Amino acid sequence: MPYQLYYWPTIQGRGEFVRLALEEVQAPYTDVARGKNGIARPMEKMAAGATPPFAPPFLVAGEQTLGQVANILQFLGAAHNLAPRARAGRLWVNQLQLTIADLVAEVHDTHHPIAVSLTYEQQSGAAKKRAAAFVDERLPKFLDYFELVLSKAGKGGFLLGARLSYADLSLFQLIEGLRYAFPAAMARLQAAYPRLANLREQVAARPNIAAYLRSARRLAFSEEGIFRHYAALDR
Amino acid sequence: MPYQLYYWPTIQGRGEFVRLALEEVQAPYTDVARGKNGIARPMEKMAAGATPPFAPPFLVAGEQTLGQVANILQFLGAAHNLAPRARAGRLWVNQLQLTIADLVAEVHDTHHPIAVSLTYEQQSGAAKKRAAAFVDERLPKFLDYFELVLSKAGKGGFLLGARLSYADLSLFQLIEGLRYAFPAAMARLQAAYPRLANLREQVAARPNIAAYLRSARRLAFSEEGIFRHYAALDR
Numbered sequence: 373m374p375y376q377l378y379y380w381p382t383i384q385g386r387g388e389f390v391r392l393a394l395e396e397v398q399a400p401y402t403d404v405a406r407g408k409n410g411i412a413r414p415m416e417k418m419a420a421g422a423t424p425p426f427a428p429p430f431l432v433a434g435e436q437t438l439g440q441v442a443n444i445l446q447f448l449g450a451a452h453n454l455a456p457r458a459r460a461g462r463l464w465v466n467q468l469q470l471t472i473a474d475l476v477a478e479v480h481d482t483h484h485p486i487a488v489s490l491t492y493e494q495q496s497g498a499a500k501k502r503a504a505a506f507v508d509e510r511l512p513k514f515l516d517y518f519e520l521v522l523s524k525a526g527k528g529g530f531l532l533g534a535r536l537s538y539a540d541l542s543l544f545q546l547i548e549g550l551r552y553a554f555p556a557a558m559a560r561l562q563a564a565y566p567r568l569a570n571l572r573e574q575v576a577a578r579p580n581i582a583a584y585l586r587s588a589r590r591l592a593f594s595e596e597g598i599f600r601h602y603a604a605l606d607r
Numbered sequence: 608m609p610y611q612l613y614y615w616p617t618i619q620g621r622g623e624f625v626r627l628a629l630e631e632v633q634a635p636y637t638d639v640a641r642g643k644n645g646i647a648r649p650m651e652k653m654a655a656g657a658t659p660p661f662a663p664p665f666l667v668a669g670e671q672t673l674g675q676v677a678n679i680l681q682f683l684g685a686a687h688n689l690a691p692r693a694r695a696g697r698l699w700v701n702q703l704q705l706t707i708a709d710l711v712a713e714v715h716d717t718h719h720p721i722a723v724s725l726t727y728e729q730q731s732g733a734a735k736k737r738a739a740a741f742v743d744e745r746l747p748k749f750l751d752y753f754e755l756v757l758s759k760a761g762k763g764g765f766l767l768g769a770r771l772s773y774a775d776l777s778l779f780q781l782i783e784g785l786r787y788a789f790p791a792a793m794a795r796l797q798a799a800y801p802r803l804a805n806l807r808e809q810v811a812a813r814p815n816i817a818a819y820l821r822s823a824r825r826l827a828f829s830e831e832g833i834f835r836h837y838a839a840l841d842r
Contacts, residue, residue, distance in 0.1 A: 422759055423699050426706045426752050436695055440705040442677075443698055450694075459685075460671055463678055464658050470675040471661045477712060485720050486733065487740030498721065498733045505722030517661050524657055 374400035378418070379429040381405040383597040384545075386476070387429040389441050390448070392541040395584040397452040403589070442469045445538045454538040461532070468521065468531055468539040472546055475514045479553065480598045482506045482605055492595070492602065503605035507557045511550070515565050518543060522567035529570050536578075543568070544575035549599030556606045609635035613653070614664040616640040618832040619780075621711070622664040624676045625683070627776040630819040632687040638824070677704045680773045689773040696767070703756065703766055703774040707781055710749045714788065715833045717741045717840055727830070731839065738840035742792045746785070750800050753778060757802035764805050771813075778803075779810035784834030791841045 375394065379387030381403070394401045405411040418424060425439025431447070438444045446466055449455030455465045485502040486495040521531055528534030531543065547568060551558045562569060575581055584590055593599055610629065614622030616638070629636045640646040653659060660674025666682070673679045681701055684690030690700045720737040721730040756766055763769030766778065782803060786793045797804060810816055819825055828834055 419755065423702070424752075424755060424759070425702070426709075426749075436698075438698060438702065440702045443702045443705055446701065447694075447698055459682075463671075463673060463682055466681065467658070467660070467673065467675045467678045470678055474661075474712075477709075481716065481720075485716075486736045487744065489740060489744055498736070501721045501733070505724060509722065509724055514661075517659075520654065520659060524659070 373434060374402050376402050376404050376432040377429060378404050378415075378432070381411055382591065382594075384549075384591050384593060384599075385429075385597050386441050388545055388591075389542045390429050390431060390444050391589070392545055392581065392584070393445055393448045393452070393454060393538045395589075396536075396541055396578065396580050397448070397454065398580055399448070399452060441542075442466065442473055445469055445542070449538045454536070454541075456532070456535070456537075465532070465537045465539050468537075469542060471514070471517070472539065472542045475510075475546060476549075476598060478506060478510055478514075479549065482553075483600050483602060492600070496602075496604065499602075500604055504607065507554060507605075507607045511554070511557065512561065512564075515561065515568060519565050519567050522571065529567070529574050531571075540571060540575055541581070544572050544581075547572045549593065552593040553599040553601050554606045555601070560607075608669060609637050611637050611639050611667040612664060613639050613650075613667070616646055617826065617829075619784075619826050619828065619834075620664075620832050621676050623780055623826075624777045625664050625666060625679050626824070627780055627816065627819070628680055628683045628687070628689060628773045630824075631771075631776055631813065631815050632683070632689060633815055634683070634687060676777075677701065677708055680704055680777070684773045689771070689776075691767070691770070691772075700767070700772045700774050703772075704777060706749070706752070707774065707777045710745075710781060711784075711833060713741060713745055713749075714784065717788075718835050718837060727835070727837065731837075734837075735839055739842065742789060742840075742842045746789070746792065747796065747799075750796065750803060754800050754802050757806065764802070764809050766806075775806060775810055776816070779807050779816075782807045784828065787828040788834040788836050789841045790836070795842075 377387065377390055379385065421437050423437055425437065429441065430437055430439040431444045433447065438447050449465065455462050482503040483492045483499050484495065485498045492499060525531055526533040530536050530540045576585065612622065612625055614620065656672050658672055660672065664676065664679065665672055665674040666679045668682065673682050684700065690697050717738040718727045718734050719730065720733045727734060760766055761768040765771050765775045811820065
């Protein structure tokens with residue numbers, strides 16, 4: 373039975389980290405809310421099960437409903453060989469994914485530093501301050517970290533070296549999103565992160581990922597998602 | 608060999624979620640930075656290993672260095688029977704822990720909505736706005752969710768029903784912290800969440816946890832940690 377992915381139908385958002393893993397391994401899946409009924413009914417059903425997710429995305433896999441991106445990816449990593457089987461390697465990939473998730477949350481808050489219930493325009497003053505601190509302090513700290521991890525991983529260019537894991541797919545998406553949201557900052561920073569640039573290119577060139585990126589299934593970045601481009605927030 | 612926990616020596620912070628699990632199962636551990644050498648040397652060593660953590664807390668367990676609270680707890684849960692062995696239950700506890708982590712991050716940002724490099728006083732205007740949205744919108748949404756999960760879990764009062772997991776220990780700490788940071792809001796809200804109140808009492812009454820809370824190993828809440836009480840942010 374195909375997996376059922378439940379996520380907002382018009383944005384990449386956090387659902388995209390799950391889509392990339394499903395696409396890489398060519399797992400059959402339905403992106404439920406992009407069907408003709410949209411998001412309303414799936415969201416009503418969300419609280420009905422024994423293990424209700426707090427928010428989308430969530431994945432229905434047979435009897436199981438899984439929420440939280442890093443948790444869904446842990447499941448998919450084990451089921452589709454996108455993570456090592458041995459405990460130490462499995463936990464290390466999870467740890468990297470959680471650090472990616474931390475950075476994703478900080479990117480979101482650059483445009484929504486006060487409240488998710490307000491528009492960007494209603495908090496653009498605070499957003500400008502938060503984005504400045506993000507670009508100057510937080511972003512280089514995270515990018516330094518991932519570059520360090522890649523430098524320790526040895527040949528192959530992935531976070532584990534030669535072996536692809538779901539964290540590589542997420543790191544690709546993170547870099548893509550950062551380049552969309554902060555083109556000036558990323559252009560200025562990119563020379564310092566050759567290993568991250570190489571990882572991005574390697575993931576984009578994988579046949580299943582390349583086919584997905586060219587397909588209509590890949591939504592465009594936009595100012596509705598996590599990675600938003602507002603010129604006032606870029607440096 | 609005892610575990611080595613590396614975390615800031617003067618605050619509960621994110622390290623406290625790990626400490627509570629170690630204390631509940633009476634696992635031998637050293638809280639390294641609270642020794643005479645403090646935090647400096649451990650932090651220097653952080654980037655030295657093959658799997659460097661991004662930030663404290665991290666746990667050294669034999670050959671392995673583990674970062675990210677939810678990842679450390681996944682490891683401890685498996686090693687000390689604080690989570691189910693079966694895949695579905697193990698992932699469900701992880702999912703709950705990640706949702707707790709999301710709320711912890713939002714609590715932190717109520718007093719630091721602009722930049723971690725600034726003091727609270729330097730961002731208190733934005734903090735007041737963010738805290739208002741947090742108390743009015745985000746906090747009830749999360750508490751509703753955990754109360755729902757407890758209502759579905761059946762008898763026993765824990766997130767899995769009768770069986771204690773590390774997520775219960777973390778949820779206890781979360782409620783304690785919220786009561787410290789937002790006493791007025793939590794007093795107003797508490798009648799709506801009887802199952803959460805019961806869980807807090809049950810965890811606090813566990814012999815190993817009760818002994819820990821009375822000990823000098825339990826640091827006090829303060830305005831240096833994640834859960835900070837500023838009257839201007841409470842409602």
